[in-house]
Amino acid sequence: MIQSTKPFVSRGGTELRLEGVTKLYAGTAAVDRLDLTVAQGEFVTLLGASGSGKTTTLMMLAGFTQADSGRISIGGRDVTALPPGKRNLGVVFQNYSLFPHLTVAQNLAFPLEMRKLGRAEIKDAVLRALEIVHLPDKAERYPRELSGGQQQRVALARAIIFHPQALLMDEPLGALDKNLREHMQIEIKRLHASLGATIVFVTHDQEEALTMSNRVAVMDNGKIAQIASPRAIYEEPLNRFVASFIGQSNFLPGKVLGGRGDGFVVQLTTGDKLNCRGPHQPAPGDEVLAVVRPEHIAVYREAQIDGHRKTISGKVVDTLYLGHTIKLEVCLADGTRLMTQSTSAALDGVVPPPGSAVQLDLGSRSIWCIPAVEEAK
Amino acid sequence: MILSRKAVGPWLLLTPALLFLCIFFVYPLCNMLARSAFDPAPTLRHYTRLINEPAYLRVLLTTFEISLSVTLSALVIGYPLAYFLSQLKLRTANFLMVLVIVPYFTSVLVRTYAWMVLLGTEGILNQVLLGLGLVTRPLAIMFSRTSVVIGMTYILLPYMVLALYSVMRGIDTHLLHAAESLGAGRIRAFWRVFVPLSMPGVAAGGLLVAILSIGFFITPALMGNQQDSMISMLIEAQVETYFDWGFASALASILLACTLLLFLAYDRMVGLNRLFEAKQ
Known part of the structure; x- marks a missing residue:
């Protein structure tokens, strides 16, 4: 149950925008003049095979990778040159990336300590975040003592606890088994609905992309082959790549x-x-x-x-x-x-x-x- | 009971090594322990002499002080180096690691003499300082505690770097990314995440260097002085100059006990198996 009155993740989230963003690796474009606008509160999935540029795009949004050209803005503010810590985005990594030397509570407190919040305030926020992800009794545990699904939920809680402007998720469910993955998909969707957060989600799993997103961006060779609602991606593919990448298609x-x-x-x-x-x-x-x-x-x-x-x-x-x-x-x-x-x-x-x-x-x-x-x- | 050939075979292979160890290690060791308490008759005289004589306790203290200085210097020099290596591509890092380890294959004696040439009154360091006009008289670095610490730190540094490097390599860089995304600057991410996670390496390297340095002989003997004598030098003097085997044995037993104590700490904190493992 969520008893808090104060919303996690600034309600409605913030608009994210990439304009003409390019990233070169050894002369070839991993991301090629990419334009993408994620509206406030929207759940957009970047879907593609490995090497399609989806993770590079996310890493440029998060600030870990510098774009070679183009402009990135969050809520209308140009952040192209801003370091990751100043972008105020919650990032969930594929391998959870929980700090192994800190307890669950200390992991959750980390972003708040970085923001110099008071002790009592931090304690409150940690308890609330643990309740949101249904792990109120695991505060004093170390990450290695938790199951994969529980670690994933802690990672999620840590990414939202500091009221980020948006959530970025890099194949967050890739390491989970099928049942747990489906369960987490539902939890993330619920979280999205209740928080109204702007979410950019990266996956190579097309079913995951279709079930979770408001819009899916199918990526190929550093470009967006099509961005549309899951239904439109499946029923009305723009080109041969999308038609054959999502499900199976006959071409007559x-x-x-x-x-x-x-x-x-x-x-x-x-x-x-x-x-x-x-x-x-x-x-x-x-x-x-x-x-x-x-x-x-x-x-x-x-x-x-x-x-x-x-x-x-x-x-x-x-x-x-x-x-x-x-x-x-x-x-x-x-x-x-x-x-x-x-x-x-x-x-x-x-x-x-x-x-x-x-x-x-x-x-x-x-x-x-x-x-x-x-x-x- | 009849042992099959298969069961005996592997043990037979061990015989030369066991024989060697028994004759040249186990027997002298027992002999030494016995002499410390039975020379000439059963007595605790040698141990009480050690405790009652402040000069000898001072030597023990000096030994620990020098070991600590060497360990800390090796950490201060080794930590940034190991960090630098751990952030490189594996191939580049492996190549540079060879450069760290190569001196380790050269005789300690040779390397100690090299430092004597560098640090002496007529040595290169003093020549350069004099030539640049930074000093008016040559610095008396040689034959002091400073020169001993410099020499020993140089010789033991590879152990520290190897221990730190193998732990640092295993630290997931995503964790630092995570810390940054959560609002930490690069420096804070380093202190709050990387440093704590590298602590097993600090413990391993520190204990290893400490263990090796408390029994060090050649470098302190050649580069040090009588006032800053280490326990190994005292043992040598008792044998070579005073022919007091009983007291020398008591000193050696104390050194052995201290070394074992450090090993115990190492085992508790790091695990002895790490010492014999190839890295990772």
């Missing part, structure tokens, strides 16, 4: 025939026509790729006639039986291969044998299309 090549309503019609190379939508309204004749998720494809053994919707025919190449799901690799008339994923129930538990003909239904809604040729940034 086709040509735009013309506009229709707020979307357009695409003729696939198989000859089939689809109602589509995309990030931009393309011109007739433009080459596009229809992005189709394996789990959005319904598989039938015979052609279905359902109003004016038509199925696409193909031949099973390979099958993968996973119990609750069945995955098929299907070859279309033009040679394009795609993956489908159906529940076992949808196929009545029967796996179509390789070589058998199947009919694929891409669903009634319009299909998301991205330009086949991406303009270079």
Whole structure:
């Protein structure tokens, strides 16, 4: 229970902004002219593979790494040249980084002592912080006497106890096992909701990114490939990289025939026509790729006639039986291969044998299309 | 009971070493302990003489004082050096570490003579100071406690640096980042986080240097003087000059006891196994 009236982390947090920030390592850009604005109270996740620049970006925000060019501001104040201790940001590190020679209470008191708070005040704040992370009885323990999850919570408490303007988290759950990780995800989300803190979270785990964030920034080669809500990242990827990095995607090549309503019609190379939508309204004749998720494809053994919707025919190449799901690799008339994923129930538990003909239904809604040729940034 | 060949084999390999130790170490050691209390007949005379004679207690005190000075000097010089090395890339640090250790393979005698040449009245240091006009008369550094401490510190420094370095290498740099993010400046992060975490290294290096320095002989004998005699020099004098084996043995037994006491402290605070481990 949180009994305090005084909020941890300045309520609503503070806006963070990176403008044209570049960091070079041995001549190559780890972060390349990056622009990012995190609004007050927003939870933004930097998602990417290792080497994508996500951690470097966070370290530049925290002040441990100096940007080679560009500008970083916190709450409108330029902090580009400010040392980490003066930025007033709570940082949670991947390996917790609790001080092993100090007790939990002393760890929590550290940032307050640095701010020259009084003894009584520090004691109060430590007790309150321990209650927030549900560890009121662990004050006198040393970090090594705590479990990984408990250490993580202490690290979290230490990062918020001094009312930072925002929280930065570098793969904070990476070292925890799956159950604990899911539990901590919920706790961090709850903390975000109750504190209204601005949070920048770094992870390589896409599920984690999608469940926790207001917005996800998918990073690739030191750049943001797309920044949008989790739903938009998954349902409306801007480019091929995002579409294949988040979940699995089939790419069906086709040509735009013309506009229709707020979307357009695409003729696939198989000859089939689809109602589509995309990030931009393309011109007739433009080459596009229809992005189709394996789990959005319904598989039938015979052609279905359902109003004016038509199925696409193909031949099973390979099958993968996973119990609750069945995955098929299907070859279309033009040679394009795609993956489908159906529940076992949808196929009545029967796996179509390789070589058998199947009919694929891409669903009634319009299909998301991205330009086949991406303009270079 | 019949011991199989397999069980006996490894012990056979130890025989030469055990034989060597028994003849040249265990036997003389027992002999020494016996002489301190049975020379010529059972007596505590040698020990009471040590306690009743202020001059001898002074030697013991001097020995501890010099050991402490050497330990502290080695710490003051070694700590920044070890810190510097611990912050370098591993390859660079390993290379520089070789430079720290190489002198350690040179004879103590040679290195002591080298310092005598440097510090003597006609030595390089005095020549330079005179040449620069910083002093008008050569400084009398040689044959003083100062020269003994300088010489011993130089010889024992590698032990201190190695002990400190291996602990400092293991300190996670993220902890210093964490301290900085929590509002500490670089200097405060160093004092509040790095220094406390390096304390096991300070204890290890300090005790090791102290243990080695209380029994030191060559350097204090060559670079020191009679007033600042250390216990090892007193033992030598009792044997060489006065042929008093009983008293020499009593002194040696006291030295042995002090050394063991320090080892005990080392074991309690650091763990003896650390002494024999390759670093980390």
